Amino acid sequence: MEVAKTIEKVRSLVKIARRDGRKIGLVPTMGALHTGHISLIEAAVKNCDFVVVSIFVNPTQFEPGEDFEKYPRPLDADLEICKKAGVDVVFAPSPQQMYPAENVTWVTVEKLTEPLCGKSRPGHFRGVTTVCAKLFNIVAPDAAYFGQKDAQQTIVIKQMVADLNMPLEIVICPTVREPNGLAVSSRNQYLTAQQNKDAANIYKSLQTCRRMIDAGTTQTHQIIAEMRKLLQQIPSGQIEYVSIVDAETLESIEKIAGKVLTAVAVQIGPARLIDNILVDAGK
Ligand code: AMP
Numbered sequence: 001m002e003v004a005k006t007i008e009k010v011r012s013l014v015k016i017a018r019r020d021g022r023k024i025g026l027v028p029t030m031g032a033l034h035t036g037h038i039s040l041i042e043a044a045v046k047n048c049d050f051v052v053v054s055i056f057v058n059p060t061q062f063e064p065g066e067d068f069e070k071y072p073r074p075l076d077a078d079l080e081i082c083k084k085a086g087v088d089v090v091f092a093p094s095p096q097q098m099y100p101a102e103n104v105t106w107v108t109v110e111k112l113t114e115p116l117c118g119k120s121r122p123g124h125f126r127g128v129t130t131v132c133a134k135l136f137n138i139v140a141p142d143a144a145y146f147g148q149k150d151a152q153q154t155i156v157i158k159q160m161v162a163d164l165n166m167p168l169e170i171v172i173c174p175t176v177r178e179p180n181g182l183a184v185s186s187r188n189q190y191l192t193a194q195q196n197k198d199a200a201n202i203y204k205s206l207q208t209c210r211r212m213i214d215a216g217t218t219q220t221h222q223i224i225a226e227m228r229k230l231l232q233q234i235p236s237g238q239i240e241y242v243s244i245v246d247a248e249t250l251e252s253i254e255k256i257a258g259k260v261l262t263a264v265a266v267q268i269g270p271a272r273l274i275d276n277i278l279v280d281a282g283k
Contacts, residue, residue: 002088007138014140017088023050023143024141028135033082039176050089052141058131106129125153128157144170145173149274183202195271198237205230209279213281221254243263
């Protein structure tokens with residue numbers, strides 16, 4: 001496995017692989033790799049011939065006052081995980097490598113970035129789309145792998161790729177969960193053992209939503225009320241949003257129909273946690 005710290009190096013390695021006719025897969029991450037990331041890497045290794053994992057804590061997707069400085073950066077452990085998983089290249093650039101001068105060019109996806117996480121993190125998706133566009137230009141992958149855990153991100157990235165005619169496939173992998181149902185996240189390590197236990201109510205609330213839809217409840221306000229009851233039981237929890245939206249447009253819906261995305265954001269102690277489920281309620 002090669003470790004490329006510069007754009008020049010990763011480009012030269014990919015160039016050789018491409019010349020050999022290999023299918024290139026990219027897994028963009030911010031590091032602190034866990035079983036969620038590993039599932040994306042495994043999917044890439046299975047479906048591609050040459051896999052690049054990028055590890056970059058992207059400053060432009062953090063809001064002022066967020067955890068950019070204290071975000072975990074265990075690079076050596078991450079490299080071990082990548083090696084074991086069969087990764088060909090880890091691209092681990094410095095902020096200076098990715099943003100050598102003040103960034104005045106941005107990729108902005110409109111509308112889809114306004115609801116849900118966009119409300120409390122107004123600059124977040126602009127940072128995500130900009131860094132992903134840069135990574136796609138640097139690595140030129142045939143396919144890039146993202147997790148359903150960040151549902152709004154997957155929809156925003158897919159829209160960017162379609163709108164800008166980027167020649168790659170976006171593959172979405174299922175959310176990996178801890179045994180108690182909590183979605184695995186690099187930020188879970190900010191939680192105490194008790195908070196981790198309490199955070200299981202996030203997934204419980206999503207399961208309640210699925211059960212109510214399966215049982216025929218169609219009024220979203222009724223479902224949201226039941227979900228909120230569970231989330232309010234989290235002692236150090238502060239609900240940011242509980243939303244049921246159209247799974248494609250992300251617009252709020254009052255009545256369940258077709259494919260819906262139920263998404264939750266809760267602050268528990270120092271960790272802002274998000275989770276979601278997709279439900280196809282038919283007609
Ligand atoms: P991050 O390092 O948090 O930026 O995440 C990198 C990629 O891993 C994103 O596409 C995430 O959606 C994905 N990811 C993070 N957590 C999980 C999880 N629990 N299950 C599946 N994918 C995940």
